[in-house]
Amino acid sequence: MKYTTIIDIAKELGISKSTVSRALRDDDYNVSKETKQKILEAAERLGYKRNELAVNLRKQSTRTIGIVVPEMITPFYMNFITRAQEILNKAGYRVTLAQSHEDVEAERLNLQMMEDYRVEGILISVCHDKKNHELYQSLLDKHIPLVFFDRTVADISAPKVQINDYIKAFFMVEYLIRSGKQRIVHLAGPSYIQNANERKKGYKDALEKFHLPCPPEYIVDAGVNFADGERAVEGLIRQGVSFDAIFGFTEMSVLGAKSCLQRHHYHIPEDVAIGCISGTELCKLVHPSITAVEQPVMQMAEEASRLIMEKIKDFSAVDETVILEAEMVVRESTLL
Amino acid sequence: MKYTTIIDIAKELGISKSTVSRALRDDDYNVSKETKQKILEAAERLGYKRNELAVNLRKQSTRTIGIVVPEMITPFYMNFITRAQEILNKAGYRVTLAQSHEDVEAERLNLQMMEDYRVEGILISVCHDKKNHELYQSLLDKHIPLVFFDRTVADISAPKVQINDYIKAFFMVEYLIRSGKQRIVHLAGPSYIQNANERKKGYKDALEKFHLPCPPEYIVDAGVNFADGERAVEGLIRQGVSFDAIFGFTEMSVLGAKSCLQRHHYHIPEDVAIGCISGTELCKLVHPSITAVEQPVMQMAEEASRLIMEKIKDFSAVDETVILEAEMVVRESTLL
């Protein structure tokens, strides 16, 4: 169970550990061909595995980047992670992952754990736009680079990668209206998520532009997951709210809504059309497929990776805010 | 950017680092109330963060467990990970994650990386039942505990958690036959995955039991993901193979198949019924929903966590193979 160390190798060959260390790293520098050869074969024979912990401690650098997301169960964040990992690995970084489960406290622990293990930078999509504010700031104060993506926070100076939620929501609702829908309800996301507020604003402004009614019961707090969406629509139906379209904060809640509608034998899109922001392959997968504004997740990962690496290289680099173009993909759920 | 260390605190207070270390760990042992108080407030003031790398190196224990899965994009593995993480965290372990992207070489690198960082145990669902065989064995030879789950390997002695693929496949196909289907095709998984072979065997034996034909074209190599399933069914249709039911190796390929069928205006389940093994919430989410044998993923995570912790505590513990009961959930895709 004991791992062999460079000292074991040194003893075995009767040489110093410095030489062993050099042979195992430096490319034929400062060590002769023969001894290097001997060292390598001894390392092989003894099953030597370099202890990265020791290396990190000594070098004072972990080459590790943390990624913190609210959840990993939907493809969006997982796609982001996969792409970011690919890029960062290629650049010689390791990646450690953590999910907050939409819980501020868990997010706090995750961030602290990453600091404990001396990550050199963190990509984060937050689960609350206020609660951990001082923590983000304190990390930045310690010169630990942070890059916010997708769900960002307003009053912190750090690089950010996001889409224009307001505009995209506005366009989506406008599109629903132009397709002939007049009674559009909004499954709103939690008010402590900035994007949710932006999207709600876009929704409201679009209705206003077309002088459509927006009674309070049209905006329901629907949370972020499947069950939340189901419950919200169940509530609407029970209350007798009449509507012919749903605009949802996010994919999952909309999928729950759709499921509920189908259970109640509504026709989609004839009775009720459905559209949402932040769609992934799940929107294609279901039947009818769902019209969605799709975040350019690959590009987000690329930009976020680029930004964090820039910040690690030079902490005083300017804090870019990258706004990416998200595309609306029309599918069966709105095609009349 | 420099982190403060216990030495900094010691200097600040004019005491020794040993005392600081004790105050920061031991609960009021070997250090007086007052000095402890002073140390804690100094640590707070200087923004001390204990360096876990150094601790791990010194203690020769990382309290970290690795989880390696073929992919994380489908809910199955993610659910497993989430539950396992919950349990292991509660027991004081950290978890580091890696996905192999169904690639043997990537899996190898992941495992080696985990060894480099001295994880104390590894939960793994393999992506090939032969290729990394010696690597698994060599880890075990070094007394690094491994627990195989879901996709296991045959001739390695280590704890395993799985379902009875053969029986479950058999039952599923039997059920399709009893629902009146006679021309059942099988979207088989890759032959280098043991489970795929077991399921294929169950499929064949069920057909045989009922004296149904099983021509070669009924068994198509369909891979593991959405696109694979689409392609496979597209091929069947193009070849003019006539079938009235599909039994799939896994959820994702079956979802692809379903999508393809719907594009070709087949009715599900009237024209073609669909069933698969290893279903998750995705099977509920789609329309029509898919009949599936659902692996008890929570229980799998619990058993796997238990087993790895037992092995860490005592490497010579017996190598249990836990076979869990998987339940078939009948849904719209087979309900005539």
Next chain:
DNA sequence: CCGATTTCCGCAATCGTTCCCGAAAACAAT
């Protein structure tokens, strides 16, 4: 063959902790 240069290698410090051991101090008991 001798001095200069280059190559090769060892010594020892260092990274931030932990923890054993022993010493000093404080307190109690005689």
Next chain:
DNA sequence: ATTGTTTTCGGGAACGATTGCGGAAATCGG
């Protein structure tokens, strides 16, 4: 006052690597 016990603390060696420096050996040039 002496001895014994307990509490508190510091010294210093680990843990497994890296690396600057200096010295010995080898090589080279003349």
